[in-house]
Amino acid sequence: MNEYALELHFSENLIWVFTAFVALVLLVLGAGILIMMRINRYKEEQRRQIRAQWKDLLAEMLMEENVGEQDLRLPPEFEAALQKPFVRRVLASELVRTQQSLRGNMNETITAVYNQLQLADQSLALLHSRKWHRKAKGIQQLSSMGQYQVAELIVDLTNHPNLSVRNEAQLGMIRLEGPDGLRFLNSLQHALSEWQQFNLLHQMQLYTGVELPDMDGWLLGSQQSVVVFAIRLCRLFQLFGYAGQIEGLQRHSNTAIRREANQCLHHWGLTELYTEEMLRKAMATPLAQPLTA
Amino acid sequence: MKILIAEDEDILRKMMELRLSKEGYSVTAVSNGQDALTHLENHTPDLVITDIHMPLVSGLEVVGWMKQQAHCSTPVIVLSALGQEHVVMDAFSLGADDYITKPFSLNELVVRVKKLAS
Amino acid sequence: MNFWHTALQWFSNFVLVYSILSLGSYLLIALFSIRETRRYLRKLSFTNYRVLASSELAPSISLLATAYNEGPTILDNVRSLLSLHYENMELIIINDGSKDDTLEKLIKKLELVPDTTRPCEGQLACKPIKGVYRSTNPIYRKVVVIDKENGGKADAMNAGINLARNKYIVATDGDCILEQDALLKMVKPFLQSTNRQMIATGGVVRIINDCEVHNGRLSKINMPRNLIVRTQVLEYIRAFLLGRMAWSRINGLLIVSGAFGCFDRDVVIACGGYQQGSFGEDFDLVVSMRRYMEENGLPYRVQYIPEPLCWTEAPASFKFLNNQRNRWARGLIQTLWKHRKTIFNPSYGILGIVSIPYFLLFEFLAPFIEFVGFIIFLVLAITGMIDWEHFLALLAFVLGFGYLLSFFAILMEVSTFNQYRNKGDIRKLMFAAILEPFYFHPFVTYSAIRGHIDLLLKRQKGWGEMKRTGFKKAV
Numbered sequence: 001m002n003e004y005a006l007e008l009h010f011s012e013n014l015i016w017v018f019t020a021f022v023a024l025v026l027l028v029l030g031a032g033i034l035i036m037m038r039i040n041r042y043k044e045e046q047r048r049q050i051r052a053q054w055k056d057l058l059a060e061m062l063m064e065e066n067v068g069e070q071d072l073r074l075p076p077e078f079e080a081a082l083q084k085p086f087v088r089r090v091l092a093s094e095l096v097r098t099q100q101s102l103r104g105n106m107n108e109t110i111t112a113v114y115n116q117l118q119l120a121d122q123s124l125a126l127l128h129s130r131k132w133h134r135k136a137k138g139i140q141q142l143s144s145m146g147q148y149q150v151a152e153l154i155v156d157l158t159n160h161p162n163l164s165v166r167n168e169a170q171l172g173m174i175r176l177e178g179p180d181g182l183r184f185l186n187s188l189q190h191a192l193s194e195w196q197q198f199n200l201l202h203q204m205q206l207y208t209g210v211e212l213p214d215m216d217g218w219l220l221g222s223q224q225s226v227v228v229f230a231i232r233l234c235r236l237f238q239l240f241g242y243a244g245q246i247e248g249l250q251r252h253s254n255t256a257i258r259r260e261a262n263q264c265l266h267h268w269g270l271t272e273l274y275t276e277e278m279l280r281k282a283m284a285t286p287l288a289q290p291l292t293a
Numbered sequence: 294m295k296i297l298i299a300e301d302e303d304i305l306r307k308m309m310e311l312r313l314s315k316e317g318y319s320v321t322a323v324s325n326g327q328d329a330l331t332h333l334e335n336h337t338p339d340l341v342i343t344d345i346h347m348p349l350v351s352g353l354e355v356v357g358w359m360k361q362q363a364h365c366s367t368p369v370i371v372l373s374a375l376g377q378e379h380v381v382m383d384a385f386s387l388g389a390d391d392y393i394t395k396p397f398s399l400n401e402l403v404v405r406v407k408k409l410a411s
Numbered sequence: 412m413n414f415w416h417t418a419l420q421w422f423s424n425f426v427l428v429y430s431i432l433s434l435g436s437y438l439l440i441a442l443f444s445i446r447e448t449r450r451y452l453r454k455l456s457f458t459n460y461r462v463l464a465s466s467e468l469a470p471s472i473s474l475l476a477t478a479y480n481e482g483p484t485i486l487d488n489v490r491s492l493l494s495l496h497y498e499n500m501e502l503i504i505i506n507d508g509s510k511d512d513t514l515e516k517l518i519k520k521l522e523l524v525p526d527t528t529r530p531c532e533g534q535l536a537c538k539p540i541k542g543v544y545r546s547t548n549p550i551y552r553k554v555v556v557i558d559k560e561n562g563g564k565a566d567a568m569n570a571g572i573n574l575a576r577n578k579y580i581v582a583t584d585g586d587c588i589l590e591q592d593a594l595l596k597m598v599k600p601f602l603q604s605t606n607r608q609m610i611a612t613g614g615v616v617r618i619i620n621d622c623e624v625h626n627g628r629l630s631k632i633n634m635p636r637n638l639i640v641r642t643q644v645l646e647y648i649r650a651f652l653l654g655r656m657a658w659s660r661i662n663g664l665l666i667v668s669g670a671f672g673c674f675d676r677d678v679v680i681a682c683g684g685y686q687q688g689s690f691g692e693d694f695d696l697v698v699s700m701r702r703y704m705e706e707n708g709l710p711y712r713v714q715y716i717p718e719p720l721c722w723t724e725a726p727a728s729f730k731f732l733n734n735q736r737n738r739w740a741r742g743l744i745q746t747l748w749k750h751r752k753t754i755f756n757p758s759y760g761i762l763g764i765v766s767i768p769y770f771l772l773f774e775f776l777a778p779f780i781e782f783v784g785f786i787i788f789l790v791l792a793i794t795g796m797i798d799w800e801h802f803l804a805l806l807a808f809v810l811g812f813g814y815l816l817s818f819f820a821i822l823m824e825v826s827t828f829n830q831y832r833n834k835g836d837i838r839k840l841m842f843a844a845i846l847e848p849f850y851f852h853p854f855v856t857y858s859a860i861r862g863h864i865d866l867l868l869k870r871q872k873g874w875g876e877m878k879r880t881g882f883k884k885a886v
């Protein structure tokens with residue numbers, strides 16, 4: 001017993017080795033903190049400078065009449081700066097940000113300036129990046145800036161394993177193609193979270209009044225989150241023509257779908273609002289009278 | 294006619310400034326609520342356009358402050374990305390004269406400015 | 412002599428193995444947390460919270476804030492809470508039997524009238540409610556004020572939960588400063604979970620001492636001047652940045668800070684709400700909620716949001732720090748004892764196998780091990796039996812590893828949120844980290860042990876008051 005204890009007794013040397021190692025890592029960490037602070041400060045300063053330098057120029061370009069018709073003529077120092085990838089990245093995200101605040105024909109103007117500065121290749125490089133956050137950023141930029149030629153690339157990404165990438169791709173499809181962009185729902189493999197449905201519906205709000213594609217496939221499909229989303233779309237767009245299908249969904253095997261269908265019909269004044277208990281029972285016994293046409 | 298714009302997005306602020314200057318107004322633009330208050334202490338613009346969501350001091354606070362001071366008759370247009378009912382209600386109850394939800398169009402802004410100016 | 416020598420060796424070996432194990436696990440957690448936090452930050456740039464703020468589809472929440480003798484600050488607090496971005500909410504202020512003019516101020520300023528539409532009784536036990544008020548002024552239409560007899564924080568929260576009408580409840584202290592988007596960020600995980608029910612979310616709490624507050628909003632972040640507070644800044648960064656992310660990832664998170672947390676109201680009620688008479692009611696609530704879900708075989712999650720959303724005041728003197736840590740220790744032991752059934756019980760999943768045992772072995776036992784070690788060291792030093800070289804080696808090792816964690820945490824802060832931007836702030840924080848093991852750590856260890864002893868001896872002790880020094884108000 002005694003011997004065993006002595007064997008376990010760590011030698012001082014070993015502990016000192018440990019300590020030295022820890023001290024070394026500490027030094028590296030300390031240096032890391034300082035370097036990180038420098039990098040942060042430098043990057044921030046750079047970004048601030050680029051924004052400050054370009055904001056007036058960009059605003060003037062955006063305010064010019066018939067943008068995009070004449071050739072781009074930039075002051076030489078800006079021309080040189082534009083070659084730097086970092087500058088192009090900052091400019092692309094600034095344009096996207098500005099576009100989010102503006103409406104109407106300004107959007108086309110912003111797209112024209114984006115094209116004029118030839119920022120699309122930069123966004124495309126992001127799209128092809130292996131890092132998910134760059135990929136998502138690329139999708140965001142290309143779709144916001146109306147780069148229709150990438151629609152097929154983006155539709156493939158709506159089933160991407162990374163959540164942010166596929167969410168951004170789904171939104172991107174609507175930005176690019178409007179209601180037709182919803183075609184990604186046909187081949188959707190992942191459930192749409194409530195959050196993502198908010199985002200998609202919010203994006204769709206811009207198209208109220210535009211005719212939607214046929215909803216039957218989605219309303220009667222097997223993807224439950226898609227069914228819920230389709231009901232919400234019908235509600236948002238006041239598609240009373242689907243009331244019959246939605247009425248049937250009040251007896252769907254999934255409670256969430258039953259609830260959503262009931263709420264939609266109630267919103268339209270076509271049925272009473274079910275209590276939780278009625279919702280539970282609804283599947284077994286039809287509660288509401290079938291609607292006549 | 295003098296207009297004060299408080300908006301934290303650089304490009305958007307500059308665009309509003311350019312557009313309104315083109316319409317013949319004399320425009321001052323600041324990037325946060327604090328600067329707006331400082332400006333208001335020394336100047337009396339004829340119209341104020343302010344974003345709600347800004348660093349340091351929010352647009353609603355600017356409106357609230359103005360209406361208690363010598364600027365109480367100066368018309369204010371509030372800009373916001375939050376198109377929520379309660380924000381709109383709060384803005385009007387604090388004394389805002391008009392409310393524009395982002396995304397907005399610059400033409401719309403000009404029309405509203407003209408209406409308030411007349 | 413031989414027996415003592417062997418015993419001593421055993422003890423020092425034990426200490427070494429214990430240190431290596433705990434510090435090693437911390438280091439793994441740290442590496443993991445850095446990755447996850449950066450991921451969160453990147454995701455943030457694709458998240459448009461405006462969508463939720465203005466949507467009528469956004470889930471309804473009840474924001475609960477308790478107030479006890481907060482007359483001087485209550486109106487500012489209400490104003491600050493009302494300015495948060497969220498449309499679909501009600502704000503419930505619970506006046507927990509204040510002896511000052513808290514209620515009168517509320518009634519006068521918010522133009523309150525008695526509200527008879529809300530039943531005063533609910534499923535959770537609480538002290539009698541004297542009255543429920545609502546405002547006649549449309550600006551304050553979201554506000555509900557509950558006036559009740561004094562019963563402590565847990566009791567007041569239960570009263571609020573009883574009267575809350577919405578699906579989710581958000582608990583906060585009246586005197587915390589919340590970020591404008593805090594509610595949106597807390598609610599989002601509830602909407603994102605597709606296969607497991609989200610039952611609670613919690614964000615990062617930071618220390619507000621010496622920061623500048625303007626109209627109920629944080630306008631400038633400063634590093635606290637007081638060394639005790641500054642050390643707590645470090646402590647908070649270490650705990651939140653390093654620990655909770657990892658716990659959340661393995662779905663083993665047990666602490667959602669009482670200062671700011673969002674919960675599913677149905678589950679809170681089903682598990683009995685806040686534990687009255689507990690000194691750690693926030694800790695107890697999450698454990699109870701998890702137990703309820705495990706016992707009913709329901710898949711669930713508790714999510715941590717790695718973003719500083721809530722700023723609160725930290726004790727600035729040894730006296731108040733002692734009160735706080737004493738109370739925490741009592742709360743920990745109470746909760747562990749109440750839920751002792753779960754310890755190493757595989758039918759409670761991660762909760763029983765990992766989370767609770769971790770709190771038992773590291774959070775609960777650590778002060779005792781340190782204390783016993785110190786006593787043994789003293790005895791040996793006095794009797795001249797100490798092997799100084801061995802001791803120094805061990806000390807250097809343990810100290811070094813402790814510093815490693817602190818520095819890791821600082822690195823993480825700098826590389827993620829980077830909130831302390833005044834010149835020299837980070838240097839001051841590093842300095843506080845170096846001093847910590849020599850005065851702060853022994854002191855909080857002492858407080859924790861005193862807390863355990865007080866509880867065992869059933870010594871009556873209240874919550875321990877804290878003098879509010881107030882944060883610097885900007886002019």
